[in-house]
Amino acid sequence: MLDRRSLLRALSLSALAVGAAPLLAACGDDPGKPTPPAPGGDTELGLVSSDVRRAEAPATAVPAASASVHALGAGLYGQLATEPGNLALSPYSVAVALAMTQNGAVGETRTQMLDVMDADDDALNEGLNALTVHIESLAGTQKRADGTEAEVALDAANALFGEETMTFEEPFLDTLAREYGAGMRTVDYVGATEAARTAINEWTAKQTHDRIEEIIPPDLLDVTTRLVLVNAIYLKAPWERPFEKDLTEDAPFHLEDGSTVSVPMMRPTDGPIALGKGDGWQAVPLPYAGGRVAMTVVLPDEGRLADVEAQVVAGGLPEILASPKPEGVGLLLPKWTFRTDAALGDALMALGMTLPFEAGNADFSAMTTEADLYISAVLHQAFIAVDEEGTEAAAATAVVMMESSAPQLTPVVVDRPFLFVIHDVEHGTPLFVGRVSDPSA
Incomplete structure (x- = not known):
């Protein structure tokens, strides 16, 4: 069970590592070379920094970026959901990691990375900058409808870990400073x-409040690694309408194989007041304090899980998130806690992003001209826990690059596999998506 203070934590980390075979010596005072290290914490590492200040991106750029996150999330969900069991993924985190990386790509290598996000090369950086600013604006003291206040924490951070002997191109560093x-x-x-692995993992653990402690496993990096790009997102918030612990009771949950497990089922004292309905599904939005961030639970009709997942993969998630209308709902929702750990390389290649993974053929010359780089791995870890007071979720992605009640209530009993989406309410950007196949796992 979650600590009473851990009402909602959502967290995601993306890291992309690039490697190259030649061992290169540092020379001169090139702007792409490390500056002297500063004492204290991870600042004891050298720092290559651009003088360019972060841009103030217009809010009008957010919808296009949100659409790119949706597109990437739908594609990855379609690849990962073919495996049975629970699933959690942060489309936002993976999108930011890949977007940072594509700024170092050239030609068809870059085109494939943009295509997997259905993105425009001129708009993606500015849009994700604006989207990140919007996401961070959702944090702070929020007032519930009943007049009580609660704190919502929502932070995003980016970092790069580069080989100290390598020169990185100034325009590449400028873009990452300006937009990310x-x-x-x-x-x-x-x-x-x-x-180096320890430094990356320690940064990850700090940004994710120790929920993702080892995004880079042993033996993944080697002497050919040249760069790891990392994105992290962290969210902690209480429900707008907390569930009543005294009403939680064990009840059956029906698994896909026909078997049944007993899980704690939660019941709100003041139930949800919106419900969406579509082809084979019902959707119930559960807002967090202040109503600007929500989890939408998507419950497929019996026997329709695969059909509903196909709708999501086909780009139907925005329609689902926009569907709820005012309606009283008698909700029963299971508590759940699980982790997922996935390598996304095969999924991204299946979506058409093949060239960036090909040693000797990938072109990341806008990142550095000192070695031929390619992506060697994309790793993703996620954690989520849901109880009466809220949700705790964490995710991490690493891309490794190397060379070469009084009213009538509609009952919604979530007693079979279902989908969930944690999203901002204004734009519907999916911060986390997933499937709960077995809440007891």
Whole structure:
């Protein structure tokens, strides 16, 4: 069970690592070379920083970026959902990591990375900058409808960990500073690979409040690694209408194989007041304090899970999120806690992003001209827990690059596999998406 203070935590981390075979010596005072390290914390690492200030992106750029996050999330969900069991994914986190990386790509390599997000190369950076600013604006003291106040924490952060002997192109660093607020920490992949891995994992753990402690596993990095790009998102907030713990009771949950497990089922004292209906599904939005962020639970009709997932993969999620209309709902919702750990490389290649993974053929020359780089792995970890007071969720993605009641209530009993989406309410951007196949797992 969650600590009473841990009402909602959502967190995501994306990291992209790039490697190259040649061992290169540092030279001169190139702007793409490390500046002297500063004492204290991870600032003891060297820092390659651009003088460019972060841009103030217009809010009008958010819808296009949100659509790109939707497109990427739908594609990845379609690939990952073919495996049975529980699933959690942060489309926003993966999108930011890939978007940062594509700024170093050229030609068809970049085109494939943009296509997998259905993105325009001129608008993506500005749009994700504006979207991140919007997401961060959702944090702070929020007032519930009953007049009580609650704190919502929602932070996004980006970091790069580059090989200390390599020169990175100034326009690449400028773009990451201007649109993502990211500087590059320098590490020694050649002579101290394990120390570099530790530095990345420690940054990850700090940003995710220790929910994702090891995004980079042992033996993944080696002397050919040249860059790891990381995005993290963290969310913590209480429900707008908390569930009453005294009303939680064990009840059956029907698994896809026909078997049944007993799980704690939650019941709100003041039930949801909106319900969406579509082809084979019902959708119930559960807002967090202040109503600007919500979890929408998508319950397929019996036997229609695959059909509903196909609708999501086909781009139907925005329609689902926009569907709820005012209606009293008698909700029963299970508590659940689980983690997922997935390598996204195969999924991205199946979506058409093949060239960036091909050693000797990928073109990341806008990142550096000192070595031929390619993406060697994309890793994603996620954690989510839901109880009467809220949701705690965390996710991390690593892309590794190397060289070469009084009224009549409609009953909604969530007693079979279902989908969930944690999203901002204004634009419907999916911060987290997933499937609960077995709440007891």
